[in-house]
Each structure stands twice: as C-alpha cells, then as structure tokens.
Amino acid sequence: MTNVDVYDVCNDLDFSKDIINFAHLSPTDVIFGPNCVRIIGEKAKDFNATKALIVTDSGILIAGHLDVVLESMRLANIECVVYSEVTENPTSSDVNDCAIFAKSNSVDLILGLGGGSSLDTAKGANFIITNGGEMKDYRGIDKASNDMLPFFAVPTTAGTGSECQSFAIISDNHTHEKMACGDKRAAAKIAFLDPLLTTTQPLKITAQTGIDAISHSIESLVTKTKTDVSEQYSRLAFKLINRSFENVIKDPENINARSDMLLGAAYAGTAIECSMLGAAHAAANPLTAKFSIPHGVAVGLMLPHVIKYNSLDNEVARVYGSLIDQCLSERVLELLNIAKIKVSLREYGISDNDLSGLSDAAATQWTGNFNPRSVIADDFLALYKSAL
Numbered sequence: 194m195t196n197v198d199v200y201d202v203c204n205d206l207d208f209s210k211d212i213i214n215f216a217h218l219s220p221t222d223v224i225f226g227p228n229c230v231r232i233i234g235e236k237a238k239d240f241n242a243t244k245a246l247i248v249t250d251s252g253i254l255i256a257g258h259l260d261v262v263l264e265s266m267r268l269a270n271i272e273c274v275v276y277s278e279v280t281e282n283p284t285s286s287d288v289n290d291c292a293i294f295a296k297s298n299s300v301d302l303i304l305g306l307g308g309g310s311s312l313d314t315a316k317g318a319n320f321i322i323t324n325g326g327e328m329k330d331y332r333g334i335d336k337a338s339n340d341m342l343p344f345f346a347v348p349t350t351a352g353t354g355s356e357c358q359s360f361a362i363i364s365d366n367h368t369h370e371k372m373a374c375g376d377k378r379a380a381a382k383i384a385f386l387d388p389l390l391t392t393t394q395p396l397k398i399t400a401q402t403g404i405d406a407i408s409h410s411i412e413s414l415v416t417k418t419k420t421d422v423s424e425q426y427s428r429l430a431f432k433l434i435n436r437s438f439e440n441v442i443k444d445p446e447n448i449n450a451r452s453d454m455l456l457g458a459a460y461a462g463t464a465i466e467c468s469m470l471g472a473a474h475a476a477a478n479p480l481t482a483k484f485s486i487p488h489g490v491a492v493g494l495m496l497p498h499v500i501k502y503n504s505l506d507n508e509v510a511r512v513y514g515s516l517i518d519q520c521l522s523e524r525v526l527e528l529l530n531i532a533k534i535k536v537s538l539r540e541y542g543i544s545d546n547d548l549s550g551l552s553d554a555a556a557t558q559w560t561g562n563f564n565p566r567s568v569i570a571d572d573f574l575a576l577y578k579s580a581l
C-alpha cells in the first residue's frame with residue numbers, strides 16, 4: 194500500500210482507486226509530486242539510516258538534482274557518500290565497482306538517483322554488498338539468501354520503470370548480454386516520483402525513454418503471464434503516456450505532461466513486475482549489444498513489427514484493438530516519428546548479413562519466453578527483415 198495521491202493526474206481516466214494507488218506494488222511505496230524529493234531525508238530516518246550511498250551519473254550532478262537530495266539528507270542528519278560513475282547499460286563490472294565503494298564506506302541505505310542505469314546499478318550493487326559473489330550469480334529470480342539494505346529509487350527519466358521493479362538489468366561484462374536479476378528484497382522501499390526532476394533531461398532522452406515506457410505498456414499488456422490486474426496497470430500506463438508524449442516533446446517544461454509520463458512509466462513498470470515483456474525487447478537487446486542502438490530506440494523500432502506478428506493471434510488482436518481507437522502499430526509509428534527515431538535498421542548500419550546472428554541472439558533472450566506467440570530464431574529473422 195502507499196500514501197500516494199495521484200488523482201489530480203488520473204481523475205479523468207476510468208481506473209479503480211487501487212490501481213491508481215499502486216496498491217498491488219508490494220513492497221514499494223510510491224510518493225508522487227513536485228518537490229517530493231525534499232522529504233527523502235525524513236523518510237530515510239524511518240529506516241534508521243545513518244549513512245547513505247547515492248548512486249548517480251555525472252549528468253545528474255550538473256543538473257543540480259543531487260544538491261536537493263543532499264540537503265534533505267543533511268537536515269535529517271544522515272551522512273552521504275556519492276558514487277557518480279554510472280554508465281549507460283551498466284555491466285557486472287560497473288556494479289562491482291559501485292559495491293566496492295559502498296563497502297568501503299559502510300553505508301546502511303542505498304539511493305539510486307537518475308535514469309534506469311543509475312537505479313539498476315544501485316539495485317545490482319545491493320545484491321553484491323549484502324550477498325557477495327557477482328551479478329551473474331543472481332540471474333533469474335530469488336537467487337539471493339540474505340536481506341538487503343533499504344533502497345530508495347528516484348528516477349529522473351520516465352522510461353524503464355525500474356523504480357517499481359525488483360529486477361536489476363545488468364549486462365554481462367564480455368558478451369554485453371542483458372541479465373535480469375530479480376528478488377523482492379532488491380525492490381525499492383520507496384519510489385519518489387518527482388516530475389520536476391525530469392524537466393532537465395535532454396530532449397532526445399525524453400523521447401527515447403518515453404518510447405521505451407510506452408513499449409512497456411504495450412508489451413506487458415499481452416504477455417503469457419499477464420493477469421487482470423497487470424492488464425489494468427498496462428492500460429493506465431498507455432493512456433497516460435499516449436496522451437502526453439507529443440506534449441512533453443513540444444513543451445518539455447509542462448509539468449502536467451511530465452507527470453503523465455513519469456506516472457505512466459511507473460505504472461508500466463508495475464505491470465512488468467508481474468507480466469514481464471515480450472518479443473520487441475528480445476529483438477531489441479541484440480541491437481543494443483551488437484550495434485549500440487539505444488534501448489528505447491531499439492525497442493521502439495521493432496515494436497510495430499512485433500504488434501503485427503502478435504496480431505495473428507485473434508485474442509491478442511482484440512486486446513490491442515481495445516487499447517486505442519486506431520491501428521496500434523500505426524500509432525506507434527506516429528510516436529516514433531514524433532520522437533524523430535529512424536525506423537529502418539539499415540539507417541543504423543545493419544545489413545542483410547547481420548540478421549542471422551541477430552536472430553540467433555534474440556532467440557536466446559529470456560524476455561521472449563513471455564511473448565503471447567512463441568518466437569524462434571526464424572521468426573526473429575522475419576521480424577528483423579521487416580524492419581530492415
């Protein structure tokens with residue numbers, strides 16, 4: 194349960210109080226609102242914190258968001274140490290470095306401040322600090338034995354929804370294959386959703402992370418493991434992001450649009466916690482690993498093709514059709530156009546010769562198992578060809 198009040202944002206949408214309140218998101222409480230980060234120190238006191246590790250990246254330091262968090266912690270007499278070496282698509286080596294830093298400082302609370310990479314690095318480090326070993330030991334679900342340090346998640350992008358998930362997505366050092374490492378004890382105790390923090394990100398990041406978030410809402414809606422409850426979170430996420438994506442690109446300072454995007458990403462993350470994702474993410478991961486295409490771009494450009502593939506299942510087509518009064522794949526293409534994302538794989542230097550290797554890699558992705566229609570390497574080959 195949570196004390197969040199988000200009705201001002203969601204009051205014109207037809208969803209139950211429980212869904213709007215993230216009531217199914219145990220053990221994470223969600224606190225939403227402009228300037229809500231100012232109560233971080235007070236909340237950290239509730240966990241008897243005396244020394245906090247803040248995990249972030251250099252861009253956040255420049256934006257000044259760290260100062261607000263540090264001031265809140267100072268007022269609560271909580272000492273802070275800052276690890277600001279987070280990189281995009283964090284690897285197990287990055288996580289180890291963060292964990293070593295944390296151990297040398299004897300911290301008793303971890304706070305991730307930034308995009309999905311910062312939150313996942315913080316979450317991953319928590320596994321290593323409290324349970325030892327290395328990230329690959331925790332690939333899958335519930336591989337940890339010991340309790341973890343309390344973790345606060347403070348997203349500055351509206352994208353991954355990592356703040357509402359118990360999974361840390363960490364890339365293997367050598368293969369750059371993404372490993373999903375999940376444990377309820379790794380989930381945030383509190384997610385602070387402050388839309389003001391999202392106004393300073395570069396427009397390109399707003400666009401790419403927003404496409405990732407709406408992809409989460411669409412993929413999680415139809416997976417093999419979705420439930421009636423997760424479906425509601427997916428639908429609410431889609432409605433919020435779909436109505437505000439264009440506004441937030443045109444008017445980045447618009448707090449109402451930023452609120453929709455940030456909440457939408459969090460609702461989608463909540464849906465994923467139960468329903469997982471599908472073939473668009475499975476196809477995207479090798480594009481990121483082998484061709485360095487940013488995650489949101491890779492997922493977004495594959496999504497219209499996956500929607501068409503999945504629509505061959507009548508029930509999935511019906512669910513897609515109930516989401517929006519328009520062809521869903523065409524709507525995704527419109528959003529990609531608004532985001533100025535190129536939708537042809539050739540524009541990223543990919544040729545026919547690359548597709549077989551990409552397909553083999555996509556077929557090994559764990560996330561593909563949850564797609565409503567089964568996808569084997571030949572299916573991925575067809576999907577990549579259609580995106581070429």
Ligand SMILES: [Fe+2]
Binds near residue numbers: 409
């Ligand atoms: Fe994603």
